[in-house]
Amino acid sequence: MKPVASVSLDLDNLWAYLKTHGDPAWERRPSFLPSAVPRLLDVFGEQGLTTTVFVVGADAERDDGAEAVAAITRAGHEVANHSFGHEPWLHRYSDDELAAEVARAEEAITAAGAPRPVGFRGPGYSVTPQLLHVLKERGYRYDASVLPTWIGPLARAYHNRTAGSRDDAADLFGGFGKVKAPNEAYRWRANGLVELPVTTMPLFRVPIHGAYLLQLHQVSPRLARGYFRTALGLCRAGNVSPSLLLHPTDVLTATEAPGMEFFPGMAVPGHEKVALLEWVLSSLRRHFDVVGTGEHVDRVTRTRLRERDPVACG
Template sequence: MTVASVSLDLDNLWAYLKTHGDPAWERRPSFLRVATPRLLEVFGEHGLTTTVFVVGADAVRDDGAQAVADITAAGHEVANHSFGHEPWLHRYSRVELEAEVARTEDAIVAAGAPRPVGFRGPGYSVTPDLLDVLAARGYRYDASTLPTWIGPLARFYHNRSAPSTEESDELFGGFGKVRAPNRPYRWHNGVVELPVTTMPLLRVPIHGSYLLQLHQVSPSLARGYFRAALRLCRSTGVGPSLLLHPTDVLGATEAPGMEFFPGMAVPAVRKVELLGWVLGVLRRHFEVVGTGAHVAALGAELPVRDVGRLERSG
C-alpha cells in the first residue's frame, strides 16, 4: 500500500487574525484548549499517528505547552511551524530565520517533545536561506510548498479583505508555484521537500479548509471532490500529504472574529463528521502516517532540485 500522510498546522486564533489584519490579534486570543483535544480525539478514533506543526509563540504559553505535551503523549510527531507565524517569512534575513527556527525548537523541547526535524513555513514558501538554516540545524525535511495556482486567488481575496497589511502582495506565493513539483524531492543540501498535495493534474487544493468550502455549497460535492482527488493520486502514483487546521473542527462561536474565513458557517459537529469521513477514505486506500514517517518511507532515490532555481521560479 502506498504511504500517505496527515499533518496539522496548529495555527491559533491570533495567527488568523494577524494575517487578516485584525488588531485584536495583539491580545493573542487562543482556541487551543478546545481545538487540540478535539483533533486528538478524531485522530485517536482512526488510530492515526500524524505530525503537528506547532507555532513557537504558542509553545511558550501554558495552553500551547500543554498542547505539545498532549500531542506528544498521544504518539504524534511535533514539528516546527516558525515562531511568529508571519506569512512574509521569506523576507527575513538569515539571522532572523535562524532565530525563528531555534526559538521554536527550544519552546517545543521545553514543553516535552523531541527536538523537531521537520519544518513548515506559514506562507507556503521556502527560500535558499531557510533551506540552509534547516540543513545546518539537522532538519530532515521541509513541508512548506503548496503546488497550486490557487495562491494568487487567495492573495486577491486577502488584499480585498485586509488592506492594512502592506506585505500582502507577496503572500501565498506567485503564479510560478504551479510549476513546483507535486511529488517529494530532495534539495541539493539534503533536506527533503514533502509538498502539501494538490489534486494531480488540476493542481487545486484538497486540504481540509478547501473541502469545507465545498461542503458549505454541498456535502456530497465535497465528498465527490475528495474521492476524485484520491483516485487521481492513486492513478498517478502520488502518496498524498493531507494538510489539516484547527478550523477544520471548530464552529463559528469557537473562533470569534473569524467569520471572514471560508467554511466557518459549517457547524463543528458537521466538520468533525466530514473530517472523520475524509480520514476513513484515506485510510482505505493508503497507509497513513505522519510527515516524518512519510519522508522516511520515501527512500533514498528522490529527484534532486537545485536550491538556486527557487529564485528564478518565484
C-alpha cells in the same frame, strides 16, 4: 501493501489568523487551542492515526500551548516546527532573523516537553533558499512548506479584499509559478534536504486540504466528497503519495473562533465539520497506509528521490 500517505496538522492559533488578517485583536493573543486540540486528538485516536503537528513556538511558550504540546506528544504524534511568530512573510527575513526564528521555536517546543523537531513548515507556504540553508545547518531532515498550486495570487487577492491591502502581504502565498513545483517528495539540489509538498489534486493542481473541502461542503456536502474522491483517485492513478494538511478550524465552530468569519468554511456547523474530517480520514486510510510527515519522509527516502532547484520550483 498499501502505498504510503501522511496527515499533518498546522496548529495555527486564533491570534495568528487575526494577525495575518490585520485585526488588532490579535495583540490580546486569543486562543482556541483548549477547544481544538482535544477534539482533533479524539478524531485521530478513533481513526488509529499517528500524525505530525506543526507547532508555533509562541504558542508553545504559553500555558495552553504547552499543555497542547504535552498532550500531542503523549499521544505519540510527531511535533514539528511551524516558526516562532507565524508570520507568512519569512521570505522577507534576513539570514540572521531566519536562524533566530527557527531556533527560538525549537527551544519553546522542547521546553514544552517534545523532542527536538526535525521537520519544518513555513507559515503561508513560505520557503526560500536561505531558509533551507538554515534548516540544513540546524540538522533538520525535511521541509514541508511547498504548496504546488496556481491559486496563490487568487488567495492573496481574497486575503487583501477581506483584510485590506497590506504591504507585508504583497507577495503572500506566492505566484502562479508554484504550479511548476513537483507534487511528490524530492530533494533540494543545494543541500539534500527532503521536501514533502502539501499535495494538491493531480492534473488540476487545486488544493484538497480542509478549508477548501469545507468551503465546498458549505455549498454542497456531495460536491465536497466527490471532489475529495476525485483527488484520491487521481493520486492512486498517478502513483502520488498524498500529504494531507489539516488545521484547527477543520473542527471548530464560528463561535469558537470569533473574528474569523472571513475564513472559508466557518459557516459549517461543528458537528458537520467533525463528520467530514472523519469521512476524509477514513477514505484516505481505505486506500493508503497513513502515517505522520516524518515517517512519510523516512519511507520515500528509501528510494532515490529526484533533485530540484528552488528557483525551478517557483
